[in-house]
Amino acid sequence: MITIIRADIYRILRGRAIYITFALAESILIIYLFGIISGGSTTPAEIYADALGYPLESVGYNGMHIVSSVLSFLTRDTSFYLLALILLVAAPLFSHNTIRNDLSRGISKTTLYVSKLILSSLLCCAMMLFFIVTGILSATALRGFGGTPPDGYWLTLLKICSSQLFMLLALTCVGVFLVFTIKHTGGVIGIFLAFCLIPSIFIGTLSSAYPDLIKLLEYDIISNITKLAFIEALDKPDLLKIFGSGAFYMAASTGAGIALFKKAEVK
């Protein structure tokens, strides 16, 4: 399995798509950060400071404080980049039919699935780390790093990062599941984006007429990633629901993905 992952890393680094994806994500992140640094409206950093009970004046748009803004950025937009990375890892199996080369060498379908899932997950972690590091560097370059943070600041950020990462990994599992079951890149893009966008838009629209529908968003990955940006404001039952749904998406999509892929005939 390690050799499969190593070979895929070799392939991905030799293509342009990975660099384009990261460059695009970085440019949009910088535009976003520039907007909140120069804008006068209430920002995620301010909301975040409020939720934590920090004095508002302690929140600046410097390298240290920008992380909270970066983490709130990890919502819907991130799912697009995540999808691009998943497609980069797994789609050639079906779009270029390279799956034939792998199966005829005796690589099991489970090994193939798991190796693509692991690499997609690694890229998901790399993407999050990249956002945080480049966010800090960009804000530091514009406003300096800042002074000493309030007590528990970094620990809270770590909690937010790890919990959001958990949900992004759940989303990765769903993406890999779609690639291996739909096998058609266009179809995967359509369904994945629908999965990410439709619940919040659809339920948000209908909730004024049917207020109970809003409860369904408690199981929506994207909505939960946004909520986790303000983890300190969430109580235990909320967290249990969020992580429970994340774990369910992970287990269900991976289990079903492997089972369906094993059963499917390779074209």
Added chain:
Amino acid sequence: MSVLKIRNLTKRYGAKVVIDNISLTLEKGDVLGLIGKNGAGKTTLMRLITSLSHPDTGEIELFGQTVLSAHLSGSTPLAIAGRRMGCIVEAPALFLNLTASQNLEYYRIQRGIPGKNSVRKSLEQVNLADTDKTKVKNFSLGMKQRLGLALALLSSPDLLILDEPFNGLDPTGIAELRDLLKHLNEHGVTLLISSHLLAELSQIATRYAIIHQGKLIKTMTQRQLQEEDDTQAVALSLTVDDAAKAAVVLETILHIHNYKQVGPQELRVYDSLDNPAALNLHLHQNGIRVASLHKIGPSLEDYFIKTIDGAAP
């Protein structure tokens, strides 16, 4: 020693039986030509051998190890035996945005093949060593075909399974591939090749298997085919020092008009099949040097068509 043994293999797609109880053995050093019309089941058989499809009944043994059967799940045996097999089934599957050497390097890493020399060696074997910076998406069909073969050769396989390997190749490419396959076979590689180019196939195959409507209807060695040729000879092939002069002798002295000059030194004579010695004598007596004289029978293509026509509809 058997490299590949197929026993009672059957594959259905819904109600349609596409492989019907086929049993076949490939011995070490064989070059088995798999022949059949489009849709006869050749590719499906190759897909079963290479584990791209699962049989409904029967089993496949590679290098003495059962790798696939209707009841066997998992791919551990194939993972071991599969390392000794290289294949191109249908079109070569390649990463189009990588170069030829990057494609091979990808699979070298994936398969844990030590040393980067194997990549260079495989590319040189198929004459693609000078395509360093060209991406595969800019390759011609023939170049892709050759790269697919390089990939199949990457791990120095003992068994090569090639589905229509001559597809897309120009005449020079076909000749080079034929020579390469002969060379590999001389060095102990066993080959299973399907092709519609029967004239090409007949130059390298040592055995043939004819598939029709999912059934294996005939297997025979090249020698058996030649023996049938002798009994069903259709012409005498003559190689002489001067074909034009020999033609004059045929017409004026032997009164043979049913002949064809196929080259400056080669003739096909369709009469006097029962007395080649007399023909040789007369040519010699008239100052023609005969370098070779032999009977030629129907081509593999003729034989294939005859066999298919004789098979059940």
